[in-house]
Amino acid sequence: MPAEPLFKPGLQDVVALETTISFLDTESERILIKGFDLIELSHEVGYVEMIHLLLNETLPDSTQTENVNQRLRDANGIPEEVWSILSLLPKATHPMDAQRTALSVLSGFDQDLNDRSVETNVHRAYQLLAQLPELTANSYHLLKGKQRIRSDKSLSYSANFLYLLTGKVPSKLEERIFDLSLLLYSEHELPNSTFAARVIASTLSDMYGALTGAVSSLKGQLHGGANEAVMNLLLEVGSPERFVELLREKLMNKEKIMGFGHRVYAKKMDPRALIMKRALMDLSEHQGDDRFLRMCEAGESFMEKEKGLYPNLDYYAAPVYYMLDIPIALYTPIFFCSRTAGLAAHVIEQHNHNRLFRPRVHYTGTPYSSI
Numbered sequence: 001m002p003a004e005p006l007f008k009p010g011l012q013d014v015v016a017l018e019t020t021i022s023f024l025d026t027e028s029e030r031i032l033i034k035g036f037d038l039i040e041l042s043h044e045v046g047y048v049e050m051i052h053l054l055l056n057e058t059l060p061d062s063t064q065t066e067n068v069n070q071r072l073r074d075a076n077g078i079p080e081e082v083w084s085i086l087s088l089l090p091k092a093t094h095p096m097d098a099q100r101t102a103l104s105v106l107s108g109f110d111q112d113l114n115d116r117s118v119e120t121n122v123h124r125a126y127q128l129l130a131q132l133p134e135l136t137a138n139s140y141h142l143l144k145g146k147q148r149i150r151s152d153k154s155l156s157y158s159a160n161f162l163y164l165l166t167g168k169v170p171s172k173l174e175e176r177i178f179d180l181s182l183l184l185y186s187e188h189e190l191p192n193s194t195f196a197a198r199v200i201a202s203t204l205s206d207m208y209g210a211l212t213g214a215v216s217s218l219k220g221q222l223h224g225g226a227n228e229a230v231m232n233l234l235l236e237v238g239s240p241e242r243f244v245e246l247l248r249e250k251l252m253n254k255e256k257i258m259g260f261g262h263r264v265y266a267k268k269m270d271p272r273a274l275i276m277k278r279a280l281m282d283l284s285e286h287q288g289d290d291r292f293l294r295m296c297e298a299g300e301s302f303m304e305k306e307k308g309l310y311p312n313l314d315y316y317a318a319p320v321y322y323m324l325d326i327p328i329a330l331y332t333p334i335f336f337c338s339r340t341a342g343l344a345a346h347v348i349e350q351h352n353h354n355r356l357f358r359p360r361v362h363y364t365g366t367p368y369s370s371i
């Protein structure tokens with residue numbers, strides 16, 4: 001008899017591929033990205049440097065950082081046809097679905113669509129990273145029946161992104177914190193969305209196809225959609241005591257609490273969540289309003305005691321985005337914009353070292369019987 005093939009529900013702990021991009025090294029408690037620790041990077045560099053690291057292999061010097069900024073500023077604008085299509089979407093469309101539609105439409109404007117060389121894919125990634133902030137923010141404004149906001153090229157990448165989302169030029173503190181959130185969201189080994197993108201890319205489908213698949217994956221509440229869900233939970237109640245009561249009720253009803261738990265960190269806090277918690281502390285102090293901080297802290301200690309579960313990045317990113325005045329429905333689309341840097345690196349790696357993904361199943365259906 002052949003040995004029973006290995007089956008792990010949810011592919012837990014299964015190694016699905018080799019990569020040089022990133023690794024959650026739980027033993028040394030590091031999030032390794034191209035040999036650097038993401039948390040250490042978060043103290044030293046910003047999102048634009050992270051883009052360079054993910055797409056060009058090394059941390060940039062100041063000239064290279066300026067080149068990346070220039071490349072992002074000089075990228076092609078968004079074709080008018082894309083806005084026309086977005087303006088036809090039903091008003092109830094979720095911004096993640098608008099983002100997915102926009103990405104899909106952009107593929108038709110790529111004259112080198114069938115070119116999957118590293119050079120063209122890197123160029124494509126820069127184009128998308130340049131276009132996504134406007135595309136994401138303005139698809140939302142259009143759905144709300146508002147005017148599009150034009151990029152302000154005198155601002156940094158992150159300040160401009162935040163300006164497009166809120167219509168207000170951010171303060172230095174707001175810019176720094178938003179940039180930090182983009183950096184923390186930029187890459188995280190092989191979550192569901194990255195796996196989805198790589199599975200799609202492994203058929204030699206193009207980057208747009210792989211990324212639209214990743215948007216769909218990220219939308220779900222068990223993944224990126226959790227940041228939006230966390231904020232809605234916090235807004236259901238107004239005090240730490242009532243928040244804990246709400247969590248208790250949900251646990252009694254066997255509901256999952258969004259923003260807690262993680263397949264890889266499992267019984268430890270996501271190291272990125274701690275950095276976002278500090279950002280929430282800074283914002284709370286600056287705005288003289290610690291309501292969400294106190295609620296989140298109460299929820300964190302309750303969940304630790306009650307379930308031995310810890311916050312993931314989405315738990316603290318949600319109130320941070322709320323205090324930055326960002327519409328809640330845009331939290332997950334922002335996560336996708338940031339993650340495009342990592343996703344693009346994965347698609348490039350997949351195209352460059354490809355083997356089609358085609359696993360097998362453990363059949364539990366009716367045994368054979370003749371007709």
Ligand SMILES: CC(=O)SCCNC(=O)CCNC(=O)[C@H](O)C(C)(C)COP(=O)(O)OP(=O)(O)OC[C@H]1O[C@@H](n2cnc3c(N)ncnc32)[C@H](O)[C@@H]1OP(=O)(O)O
Pocket residue numbers: 010221222223224226255256257258259260261262263264307309312313314
């Ligand atoms: C940036 C990110 O995308 S991070 C992930 C964001 N997602 C969330 O915050 C959603 C809430 N969290 C979860 O649903 C899960 O923790 C996941 C999906 C992240 C990981 O799930 P898995 O590794 O499959 O763990 P699984 O769902 O099997 O949970 C294991 C046990 O812990 C419990 N558990 C895990 N997370 C939670 C939670 N957030 N609330 C309540 N219970 C939970 C499960 O009910 C299960 O209990 P049981 O063994 O008694 O049935």
Ligand SMILES: O=C([O-])CC(=O)C(=O)O
Pocket residue numbers: 185187188190191192223262263264312313
């Ligand atoms: O790693 C995961 O499974 C989910 C996650 O935290 C991320 O994508 O940032």
